Amino acid sequence: MSLAPASVSASLQQGASYRFTETATISGDASVVGFVSIVDQGGAIESGSDLQQVGSGSYSVGFVTRSDLGVGEHKGSLALKLCSNSSCGTVYARASLPYDFTVLPAPSVSGISPATAYAGGPAFRLTVNGANFASNSQVTWNGQSRLTTYVSSSQVTAEIGANDIAASGTYAVGITGSVSSVNFTVQNPSLSALSPNSATAGGAAFTLSVSGSGFSSSSIVLWNGSPRSTSFVSASQLSANIAQADIATGGTVNVSVNNGSGASSNAAIFAVNNPVPVLASASPSSVTAGSAAFILTVSGSAFEPSSVVQWNGSARPTTYLSATSLSAQIAAGDVADGTMAAVTVLSPAPGGGSSAALAVTVNNSVPHLTTINASSAAAGCGDFTLYVIGSSFVPSSSVSWNGSARPTSFVSPKVLAAQVSAADIASAGTASVKVSSPLPAGGVSSAANFTITSTVPVTTDAVSYLVNPAHTGEALTSCPLKMPDSPAWTKTFGIAPSYPLVAEGHVFVVADQLLYALDGDSGEDVWSPVISNGDGPAYENGTIFEVGNAACCSGGVMLAFDAATGALRWTGAMPYQYVFDAAATARNGLVYTSAAGSGGTVYALRESDGSLAWAAGVAGGDNSTPAVTDSGLYVAYPCQAYDFDPTTGGLVWYHGGGCDGGGGGVAVVGSVGAVMPDGFGSYAGDYLDSGTGALINTYFSETPPALSGKYGYMVKSGSIQKVNLSTNALAWSFSGDGQLAAAPVLVNQVMFAVSTNGNLYAVDTTTGQQLWDTHLSNGTEPGIGWGHGFGPAMTAGDNLLVVPNGNALTAFRIAAPH
Secondary structure (H helix, E strand, C coil): CEEECCCEEEEEECCCCCEEEEEEECCCCCCCCCEEEEEEECCCECCCCEEEEEECCEEEEEEEECCCCCCEEEEEEEEEEEECCCCCCCEEEEEEEEEEEEEECCCEEEEEECCEEECCCCCEEEEEEEECCCCCCCEEECCEEECEEEEECCEEEEEECHHHHCCCEEEEEEECCCCCEEEEEEECCEEEEEECCEEECCCCCEEEEEEEECCCCCCEEEECCEEECEEEEECCEEEEEECHHHHCCCEEEEEEEECCCCCECCCEEEEEEECCCEEEEEECCEEECCCCCEEEEEEEECCCCCCEEEECCEECCEEEEECCEEEEEECHHHHCCCEEEEEEEEECCCECEECCCEEEEEEECCCEEEEECCCEEECCCCCEEEEEEEECCCCCCEEEECCEEECEEEEECCEEEEEECHHHHCCCEEEEEEEEECCCECEECCCEEEEEECCCCCCCCECECCECCCCCCEECCCCCCCCCCCCCEEEECCCCCCCCEEECCEEEEEECCEEEEEECCCCCEEEEEEECCEEEEEEECCEEEEEECCCCCCCEEEEEEECCCCCEEEEEEECCCCECCCCCEEECCEEEEEEEECEEEEEEEECCCCCEEEEEEECCCCCCCCEECCCCEEEEECCEEEEECCCCCCEEEEEECCCCCCCCECCEECCCEEEEECCCCCCCEEEEECCCCCEEEEECCCCCCEEECCEEEEEECCEEEEEECCCCCEEEEECCCCCECCCCEEECCEEEEEECCCEEEEEECCCCCEEEEEECCCCCCCCCCCCCCCCCCCEEECCEEEEEECCEEEEEECCCCC
16 A cells, blocks of 8 residues: 655644645555554544545545644654454555654744725735744634635735625734734725815716725715715725705715725715805885884895894894795894894805895884873872883883983883982972884874872771772872882791781781781881781771681670780670671771671671670671771672661661572772672672662672772683773773782772782783783782682782782882872
């Protein structure tokens, strides 16, 4: 048997096996050879082998060296026998194969060539340099073997496929058995320059030249991420076709190169420059100050979809109509005041810029003065706020006093607030009040006269529920009102306080059956709170009166406290009844209330000692705090209205409506008639002649209205309506925030209204125009309805407006004393 090769020698890499194949040729019939027996005389070969017939009498025998051979030379020989079977019962041929293997130390890699490639490039051959390479060494690419060719112990080559460099990154190149590796860098293509690098929006199509490195025939130019038709010029240059539509609109474009395998270059910026717009005209070219919002159309050239119309330098919502036309939304606030507004068109960068300006004239109207909120004052009063009411007012309008401008605040197109100084009303006389609006256009209004008198009006106190014993909610100050910027003070209690009284420079209020006296200027306690066990206070002649709580069936009491000290003056008995749920009312030396239990009773006690002056029976008796004038005492129950002589208790008149029942309501008596609620669960009722009880009209209000002259100020569905009580004709309606639910208060020519949201408003009683507003820390309670004798309510007296809100009482100084 002959072997080819006749001997084997090789350099081996430590730790790796080496496979080699021998061709064994024998003469004669060898068709029955089925096994090769090997005896290793040297210990370098793994046990076992493979045998394969490759021709007549020719066999291929494979061998593998041991992988644990130590460094150095390993010599030996293999004794081979070709046998018929594994027991070698028949041996057909024998041979000996000398071997000489040199195991080299662990290989190391010192360098590679090339060391970089561009992502998406073609396959290539990598040369790896180092030491101790062996014929069985394999190049690894990120740990995976690649087809390797042994050149020498210091160099091998490997085949690197296109897939190996499809993505950018760093790849480790090593040799099997080596502990070292060298990094191969796969770079994305690089873009360095564009030519041209800008164009004008709306220009023609063009060819873009892209310079850089790492380009290939599969490279594609991307325009904002979208491919464009690309021609390969060289590895450092491409050209791309850019369409007219690609530069139709100004802006910046990201240009990059993709090598077709997902590898993209850095981006370069291509500028599509907007042209400078040209403005030729604007329509309309003039408007009236105070007009509603409108659409302004501008014409010119070189407009872009991104162009914006500017009004006095501020952008306005703009619609692109064409390259020669834009429209813009101009708000009402832009034309609230007269001005020459500068209109321009701005196109953004790149390129772009602002057009020259065109003027749109905002003409002021001639102001119209209808009325002034205060038409007179006593000489010697202090500074005050004069509210001028009319129309066509603008923020630049000014109020003049005898021809001299006064500091003026714009409240609304119908209201201006002017500050009048004490010097302006130091002496009796007449002042001429006018409103002027400046150019463009504008003009001067007609005059209203303001009278300065030598007579000082009376400032009223708040002495009862709803301000006064008649419950009209009306108060007066000796000097005109000056609306404050902030409250004078706020006092917080443990629970919600009752309605306040204002007298003797103090504010009196009951909270949790404690009677408080607060300083009107500071809100500080004047004397320590007094346990009163009562509620529903009234004031007259230095005394605070309260209705005391009564036990069932034992009658009630009236309590009298010294307003200066809080000391209890007397306790007066009120027999017959035990449901005392109406407040006290004091007038002309007597204090009144009503009660129920067994029928109903109206009581009058002497203020001097609490003795009972008189008592009168009524049908009902509960929930109706008496309204008292000099000539009458009025209470109202379901379909029952009474007027008693306040001094004697004699019945003056009775008005019946054909029904009866429990509950009652607070009567309000004005200068003409009496508002007498008579419904079940509703505050609606009759408007009666206060002298005769004759029916004048019916009315509707959700809470006791305020009365002044022939008008009532009715709470209805979150608004307050000024209504002619005799005809129900509506003079005006004021809604505020739509949550007005408490009885209003009237002071001079101003109605104060408060909402459950805590918003407080001042409204002109003649026109219904809002003059002023502020916000309280807490919301307020709705006003009382049917079946309540009293409840929290704001009041006005001694130049103060006092408002219960939540658990607090807040006071505003609304006028200066004379």
